[in-house]
Amino acid sequence: MIWKVIEIHLRRLRHNRVEWLLAFVVPIAFFSIFALIFSRGVGSTPRVKVALVNGAAESAAASEVTDRCQTVLDNLGKNEGLRIIRGSSDGDTVDRSTAEMMVRRGTATIAVVIDQKDEQISAELLNDASDQVASQVVTALVTREIMVGSAPGIPEQVDSSTSAAEPPTSAVKLPSGQSQTGEPTSSSEQAEFAQFVQNVASKPDGTSSPPAPSFVPQAFGPPKIEVVNIIGQGKTNPVISVYAAGIAVMFLLFGATTGGGVLLEERENQTLERLLATHMTMDQLLLGKWFYLTLLGCVQVTVMFVWAQLVFGLNLSEHFDGFAMMTVATASAAASFGLFLATLCRTRGQLGGLSVVAVLTMSALGGSMVPRYVMSESLQRAGLWTFNAWALDGYDKVFWRELPPSELGPQLAVLMVTAFVLLVAARLLAIRWEVA
Amino acid sequence: MKFTLGVPFSGDVLPHQHLRTALISTTPPAVLVKELRKSYAREGGVLPFWNRGSQRHMALDGVSFELRQGERLAYLGPNGAGKTTMIRCLSGRTRPDSGTIELMGQPVDRSSARDTLGLVPQEIALYGDLTTRENLFAFGRFHGLRGSNLAKRVEWALQWTGLADRGDDLVSTFSGGMKRRINLACGVLHQPEVLLLDEPSVGVDPQSRQRIFTMLDQLSERGTSILLTTHHLDEAETQCDRIVIVDRGRVVATGTFDELLRQTIGRDRSVTVRLDRVLRGEGNEPLATCGLTLAVKPGERSISAKVPEIAVGLPRLIDAVGAAGYGVVDVDVQSPSLHHVFLHLTGHELRD
Numbered sequence: 001m002i003w004k005v006i007e008i009h010l011r012r013l014r015h016n017r018v019e020w021l022l023a024f025v026v027p028i029a030f031f032s033i034f035a036l037i038f039s040r041g042v043g044s045t046p047r048v049k050v051a052l053v054n055g056a057a058e059s060a061a062a063s064e065v066t067d068r069c070q071t072v073l074d075n076l077g078k079n080e081g082l083r084i085i086r087g088s089s090d091g092d093t094v095d096r097s098t099a100e101m102m103v104r105r106g107t108a109t110i111a112v113v114i115d116q117k118d119e120q121i122s123a124e125l126l127n128d129a130s131d132q133v134a135s136q137v138v139t140a141l142v143t144r145e146i147m148v149g150s151a152p153g154i155p156e157q158v159d160s161s162t163s164a165a166e167p168p169t170s171a172v173k174l175p176s177g178q179s180q181t182g183e184p185t186s187s188s189e190q191a192e193f194a195q196f197v198q199n200v201a202s203k204p205d206g207t208s209s210p211p212a213p214s215f216v217p218q219a220f221g222p223p224k225i226e227v228v229n230i231i232g233q234g235k236t237n238p239v240i241s242v243y244a245a246g247i248a249v250m251f252l253l254f255g256a257t258t259g260g261g262v263l264l265e266e267r268e269n270q271t272l273e274r275l276l277a278t279h280m281t282m283d284q285l286l287l288g289k290w291f292y293l294t295l296l297g298c299v300q301v302t303v304m305f306v307w308a309q310l311v312f313g314l315n316l317s318e319h320f321d322g323f324a325m326m327t328v329a330t331a332s333a334a335a336s337f338g339l340f341l342a343t344l345c346r347t348r349g350q351l352g353g354l355s356v357v358a359v360l361t362m363s364a365l366g367g368s369m370v371p372r373y374v375m376s377e378s379l380q381r382a383g384l385w386t387f388n389a390w391a392l393d394g395y396d397k398v399f400w401r402e403l404p405p406s407e408l409g410p411q412l413a414v415l416m417v418t419a420f421v422l423l424v425a426a427r428l429l430a431i432r433w434e435v436a
Numbered sequence: 437m438k439f440t441l442g443v444p445f446s447g448d449v450l451p452h453q454h455l456r457t458a459l460i461s462t463t464p465p466a467v468l469v470k471e472l473r474k475s476y477a478r479e480g481g482v483l484p485f486w487n488r489g490s491q492r493h494m495a496l497d498g499v500s501f502e503l504r505q506g507e508r509l510a511y512l513g514p515n516g517a518g519k520t521t522m523i524r525c526l527s528g529r530t531r532p533d534s535g536t537i538e539l540m541g542q543p544v545d546r547s548s549a550r551d552t553l554g555l556v557p558q559e560i561a562l563y564g565d566l567t568t569r570e571n572l573f574a575f576g577r578f579h580g581l582r583g584s585n586l587a588k589r590v591e592w593a594l595q596w597t598g599l600a601d602r603g604d605d606l607v608s609t610f611s612g613g614m615k616r617r618i619n620l621a622c623g624v625l626h627q628p629e630v631l632l633l634d635e636p637s638v639g640v641d642p643q644s645r646q647r648i649f650t651m652l653d654q655l656s657e658r659g660t661s662i663l664l665t666t667h668h669l670d671e672a673e674t675q676c677d678r679i680v681i682v683d684r685g686r687v688v689a690t691g692t693f694d695e696l697l698r699q700t701i702g703r704d705r706s707v708t709v710r711l712d713r714v715l716r717g718e719g720n721e722p723l724a725t726c727g728l729t730l731a732v733k734p735g736e737r738s739i740s741a742k743v744p745e746i747a748v749g750l751p752r753l754i755d756a757v758g759a760a761g762y763g764v765v766d767v768d769v770q771s772p773s774l775h776h777v778f779l780h781l782t783g784h785e786l787r788d
Contacts, residue, residue, distance in 0.1 A: 270557035274623070277527045277555040278578035435531050 018353035026357055033364045036379060047083040047377065048134045051099035051108040052076060052092050055115030055124070069114040072121060075145045076112060081137060100126055103230055104401050106393070109134040109373070112142055121146045122224035129229040130242065130400050131373045139225055146223040231401055241399030242392070244308040246368035248301045249330060249391045253362065255300060256338025257355035259293045263342045264351055267433060282434050286427055290335050297331030314399065322398035322405045329415035330391040336422035337387075343429035362386040390414045464541030466630045466661035467503040467526060472496050472535035474521055495521040496532065497685035503630065505540075508652070508662040510672035513682040514782050519665040520558075522682075523632050526663070527555045540629060551580070554628030558635040560615045561622075564608030568599055568618055571607055572625065579626035586625075593621040596651060613644025620651060624660070631655065633664035637671065649675050673774040683782045697772055700780045704742040706770040707750060711737050712763035722759035726752050743769075 013019055056069040070093075077084050077092045085108040087094035094102070099111035103126050111126035123142045127135045263285075266272040275285060305323065308314040316323060341358065345351040363369055365379065366388025372380050383389040394411030397403045474496040495518040503509045513519050524530040526537060528549035537544040539552050562571050572590040581589055594600040597617040602610070607618060616636065624631060636652075637645040649671070652662060666672055672679055673693050681689045681696070689696055697703050717734040724730075728749055731740040739757065743749035746769060757764055 269561055270559040271561040271563070273524075273529060274555055274557055274561040274575075275578060277529060277550060277553070278575070279550055279580045280578050435529065 016349075018349045021353045022356060026353075026360070029357065030360060030364065033361065034370075036376070047081055048131075048137050049085050049107070049109045050076070050082045050138060051085050051087075051094055051102045051111040053096050053099045053111055053113040054093050055096070055113045057093075058096060059115065065116045068121060069116060072114050072142075072145050073112070075148070076141065079141055079145075081141060100230055103128050105403065105407065106397065106401060110138050112138060114142075114146075117224070120224065123226070125225065125227045126230045127227050128231045128401075130231065130239070130396070131371075133374065135227050139227065142225060143223060146225075240308055240312045240314050241395060242371065244305055244312075244314060245392050245395035245399070246363075246388075248304045249334070249366070249388050250359065250363040250368040251304075252297045252301060252331060252334040253337060253359040253388075254355070255297060256293050256334040257341050257351065257359060258338070259289065259296065259335070260338035260340075260342030261348050261351050261355075263289065263339065264345060264348045268348070272433060276434065282430050283427070286339060286423070286430060290332075290339060290423060293335035293338055294328070294332045297334050298327050301327045301331065319398045319402070322403075322408060323395075325405055325408055325412060326391065326394040326398060326415075329412045329419070330387070330394070333387050333391075333415045333419040333422070336419040336426065339426040340422040340429070343426045343433075362388050365389070367392045387415055387418050390418075463505050464538070465502040466505045466507070466540060467663065468536075468538040468541075469502070469522075469526075470500050470536045470538075472499045472522070472525060472537065473533045474518075474525060474530065475533055494685045496525070496535075498535070499682065499685065499687055500535075501680045501687055501690055503661050503663050504678075505629075505661055506656065506659050507678060508656055508664070508676045510676035510679045511663055511665045511682065512667075512669070512672055512679060512778065513665075517682045517782075518685045519682065520634060523555070523634050523663075523665065526632055527553055551626070552629050554623040554626065554631040556620050556623035556631065556633045556636060558638060560612075560619050562607050562615065562619055565606060567604050567606055568594065568597075568610075569603040571618060571622060575622035576625040581626060589625045589627075593625055596654070597621050598647070611644075613640040613647070616640050616644060616648060617651065620648065624655060627658075629659075629661060631660050631662045633662060635665055635667065637666065637668060645671070669774040669778055679774070681778060681781050688781045689777070693774060693777075696774070696777050700777050701772050702742075703772060704744050705746045705749075706772070707741045707743050707746075707753060708768040708770075709739045709741070709753065709757055709764055710766040710768075711739065711757065712765050713737070715739070715762075720760050722756045726756035728753055728756075 013023070052073045054066060054069050054073055056066045073093055076082060084092050085094075085102055086092060087098050087102075096111075096113060099108065099113070102108040103111050106128070109128055109131050113124040113126065115122055115124070123146060125135060125138055125142070129135075263272070266275070272285075276282065305314060305316050309316040338355075341355055342351055345354060363386075365383040366372070366386035367383060368388050372383050372389060372392075375383065390411045394408050394415070397407055397411070398405075401407075473494070475492040475494045477492055497518075499518070499522065501509075501511075511519055511522065521530065525532050526544070526549070528544065539548055542548060563574065566574065569590060572593050573586065576586045576589055591600075594603050597614075597620070599614060599617065602614070607615060610618070616639075620633075620636060623633075633652075637648050640648070645668075652675070656662065664672075664676070678690070678692050679696060680687055689699060691699065694703075714737050715732060715734045720732060723732055723739065729742050730753075739753075741749070741753055743753070750767070750769070754764055754767070
């Protein structure tokens with residue numbers, strides 16, 4: 001008898017393609033996605049988006065000082081671990097206000113301002129605290145470049161020791177608002193200096209203290225590098241808006257696909273047949289469902305963010321305008337997505353399998369599960385094909401960067417176009433149910 | 437005597453027929469179907485997708501019939517005969533390849549169909565997670581009713597279905613018979629002149645079936661023309677004015693039950709006499725001379741006969757059996773039924 005039960009289930013499994021999909025294909029697909037995200041085995045390693053500022057040039061310092069700063073910036077520009085974000089001019093550098101705006105808008109993750117104070121090259125890193133990796137990587141690289149630049153005749157042998165392949169573990173973390181000072185002096189102890197730079201670059205992550213004194217040769221002190229969090233400074237729980245948005249969008253998608261499944265249920269039990277024999281048209285039916293799913297999605301996300309405000313201190317009330325715009329656009333896109341999937345499928349079983357695959361894939365690539373900044377650039381680009389990524393970018397602008405609603409144009413446009421295109425696609429697919 | 441709605445009537449005349457006799461006149465038929473054809477591409481065939489168009493299933497192959505005003509017409513056929521396709525064509529839900537459909541004398545289009553027709557699908561096409569009243573309000577609204585008229589019709593439907601005390605209960609909690617009644621009510625809220633019923637009594641107990649046909653009688657009294665498909669042939673025989681039998685997309689017979697009998701197997705009773713011993717090969721002359729058409733096979737223990745006048749023929753048959761030296765163990769007399777007509781017309785081959 002027990003064997004018969006097993007046999008029955010095996011035979012049913014053999015005939016059920018959706019179950020095959022869910023049992024074997026989906027887990028492997030997700031393992032692969034997360035393996036790609038965390039192993040970075042595909043595409044290039046994520047490069048930190050950096051804006052470069054020559055502080056000495058802005059303060060009209062002597063040309064010699066400006067040149068020294070520019071040399072450091074030029075060396076940074078050549079580093080493979082950094083992606084230099086340029087302004088409107090042809091050069092690699094931008095002015096400080098532009099750099100700040102780039103960081104605030106998310107165009108650049110961090111801005112490096114190189115200047116000379118007290119006859120010593122120093123750096124100020126204007127940081128977006130949401131990316132907890134970038135500041136560590138850039139601090140290490142800037143430290144190296146300044147010290148190499150301050151020690152004439154030394155450096156090529158160490159220049160290759162740090163590369164883009166190992167930035168996270170070669171970082172030196174400086175907490176926001178803190179600074180490291182030192183007195184680098186020229187010395188003939190090149191080997192000692194080289195060892196110091198190696199130590200700086202290879203010091204394990206997770207330490208917030210400056211390089212231990214034992215690493216510092218007496219002849220060289222670490223340069224003064226100040227990390228300033230221009231976004232996220234003072235926020236009690238900086239990641240809460242990111243996760244609230246990520247989870248909300250993922251469940252919006254699940255809710256919308258479940259809601260879309262009602263259409264298939266109506267078709268299977270002939271309610272659709274009956275509805276279309278009344279005054280109801282397919283246009284009205286789909287639009288009615290779309291409005292309902294959009295409204296439900298808005299309420300769902302609002303409840304979630306209200307909870308986040310009440311329990312986790314998210315500042316919803318101050319950003320309600322941007323939140324409302326993003327929520328309406330995201331919910332409408334999710335509603336269209338749910339209807340599109342429903343009209344694409346023939347049965348609820350198909351819809352169940354397809355929606356699990358589609359929603360989890362979009363959520364994984366789009367940043368609902370892990371932040372996109374930890375993904376390789378190719379995966380980040382792939383994520384832009386999901387509207388999770390655009391929605392999360394929009395919420396990020398609202399709650400993290402605290403940008404005005406006027407800055408949400410690209411995200412709102414992509415989401416609304418997605419909503420429109422998918423709704424039209426659903427309508428076209430539903431033609432086959434109208435008159436056969 | 438049969439009783440419906442407390443009104444006694446004779447066994448041969450159904451209650452709805454009293455009123456309908458006056459309505460069936462020279463007025464145009466409620467539904468007139470002429471040479472309707474509809475074919476579908478076969479699914480799951482072995483042909484490649486670019487060649488599947490050549491393999492088509494003819495669901496309707498030149499079907500013609502009429503539903504007279506006030507009439508109740510049974511549209512019968514084996515599985516796959518094209519009954520549901522016909523209902524879909526009538527309700528405007530599918531477009532025929534050729535042929536015409538007239539509704540109350542006018543060519544059918546979507547707007548006339550939705551106002552004139554009521555459709556009751558075979559499945560329970562309701563929202564199980566809504567209450568009875570909510571379902572009625574929803575479908576009434578979809579049919580274009582609103583305001584006090586809608587409320588009035590919903591109250592009427594609750595009374596009509598006998599579910600006034602269950603108006604606020606979820607439909608999903610109801611029995612199959614109750615759901616069927618609401619299913620029916622949702623299709624007639626807008627008082628259609630023609631009602632299309634696809635298997636209205638499938639899967640319900642005899643009491644619910646009786647109740648459903650009582651409800652249909654009330655609609656008939658108001659003049660609603662009803663076309664119904666069913667596999668319960670006794671329902672078609674006893675509850676419908678006329679019958680259309682289709683097979684393989686074609687109409688194979690049309691008429692009242694009596695007309696169908698005359699066209700096919702006749703009105704003779706089938707009599708089977710079981711004997712106390714097997715039939716001999718000789719000495720059966722009394723059976724041969726009794727004046728009845730008999731089936732006598734030596735070695736069997738029974739005799740079959742077709743008897744036109746049972747009161748005359750049966751005694752004669754029993755006398756002949758006795759005269760031939762056999763004893764009668766049992767006698768089975770069967771009146772010809774729609775079941776026999778149906779099998780006669782459509783054969784015994786399975787239509788899977």
